[in-house]
Amino acid sequence: MAFRQKQYYEQVYHVTEQIPVGRISTYGAIADYLALGSARMVGYALSQSNANDMPVPAHRVVNRKGELSGRHHFKPPAAMQEMLESEGVKVEDHQVVDFKELFWHPEALDE
């Protein structure tokens, strides 16, 4: 239902927005937390958010390997890395350094 879709997008934006500065999350983690759709849908939702000029820190969301898979979707592809580095997240070869330690679990919202 379109109803559910809107809710899904809204939830994705909400969760993404809760990612603390200097921390990052993954598509899979968000999808798992929402228990809806799939990681792919999360990325899709985020792409829409960027197009809508939403205040969603999509740059803090990477794939499960810690790679900036979505960098190519930013206005300047390098913007994603720059923003992350600006927040204290080190990026090396399009990959987040110590990604595992910087990883933020959406599950933290429940607690």
Add this chain to the structure above:
DNA sequence: GACCTGACGCCCC
């Protein structure tokens, strides 16, 4: 209206 692709991830071989 059908087919393909897309910010991914897991299961199977």
Add this chain to the structure above:
DNA sequence: AGGGGCGCCAGGT
């Protein structure tokens, strides 16, 4: 351990 395939849902062609 590495590679390939399928699932996910929606949107564009």
